[in-house]
Amino acid sequence: MTDADFTLLPDLAVRTLGGAVVWANDESFAEKENLIRPEDSTYSPATFGHKGQVYDGWETRRRRGELGDAPAADDCDTAIIRLGVPGVIRGVVVDTAWFKGNYPPEVSVEAIAVQGYPSPAELAELDGWTTIVERAKVSGDAQNPFAVDSPERWTHVRLRMFPDGGIARLRVHGFAKPELRWLNSGSFDLAAIENGGLVADCSNRFFSHPQNVLMPGRARVMGDGWETARRRDRDNDWVRVRLAEEGVLTMAEIDTSYFLFNSPGAAALTGIRADGGEVELLARTAIQPDTRHRFPIASDEPVVEVRLDAFPDGGLARLRLFGALTDAARTRLEAEQKDHLA
Secondary structure, three states: OOHHHHHHOOEOOOHHHOOEEEEEOOOOOEOHHHHHOOOOOOOOOOOEEOOEEOOOOEEOOOOOOHHHOOOOOOOOEEEEEEEEEEEEEEEEEEEOOOOOOOOOOEEEEEEEOOOOOOOHHHHHHOOOOEEEEEEEEOOOOOEEEEEOOOOOEEEEEEEEEEOOOEEOEEEEEEEEOOOHHHHOOOOEEOOOHHHOOEEEEEOOOOOOOHHHHHOOOOOOOHHHOEEOOOOOOOOOEEEEEEEEEEEEEEEEEEEOOOOOOOOOOEEEEEEEOOOOOEEEEEEEEEOOOOOEEEEEOOOOOOEEEEEEEEEOOOEEOEEEEEEEEOHHHHHHHHHHHHHHHO
16 A cells, blocks of 8 residues: 555544544634544635634634744644544544635644543643654645554544644544454454454445445444445446454344445355455345345354455445454464554
8 A cells, every 4th residue: 555545544533433532722713523523624604603713623723922922933732632443553634624824834743552541631741652743834725644654553643733723624544453352352343443444445436435334333324334336337346354353254244224226236245365265255145225134154264354245336334244363363463462562
């Protein structure tokens, strides 16, 4: 994956994955919580509240030095975001949509990994924050992408803007790395983003992002799922899911909720072993619109990826792949977690 592709990875900070903006030093004009809303920022001109124009983002007051002097060069406003699930960050997007005369000239991003549930005040005082995006210039009313080159696992990020202004959204793209103790508690969804699953590739992403099918909870509307363009050939659409680690699957759920006239007519599941060989998990099977389908999986062969084939095209709300880790996978994850905590 190239630097330009990191936005295809899940947004680990988004609210629907459990992210939260836990602290900000200032939110005078617009609330900090807007930073991680899943939808794009919107704007209605001449929509004024008591504090001024209403913005769908995080906006702070204008900084002033003593007696009206300009702020010092290192003055900044800060927000701390708890990731919805800990993970390895591959890139950050600082989106200044609609902020044209009030965006910050520069930003930086830091990250930290902590255990437990520290309070916002404790987080604000912690040492050990590591810079993952050096202080850099940004443009107004634009998506400003920054690739991140770090193998570390993080739980929180700290966004700084110099000296003040407004940011619409913060996207933190990467791979989820949950705590192993949760994955050791029994059978679980090996495909879920919050457990470390990931959409590795798909045939088409015309209407919506394929990572949506691995998000937590039920889809609320059709747009919460993955929908492809209408095919005009004899092929079929597909999505390939990288599991949290190697595992043996026992159950699959293929959910077409809210797809009433554009769900696939049939689906099949194929497992991919570590050596690249393929295993049939679910033969081509007719599926219904707006329905949660649950299928037992009889194969006991360990797999690392699963390909879902949709015939011929259409949309899916969610894909769940329940099973358990192999002993070898558990050993690898234990070693990896020790490295991160060392």
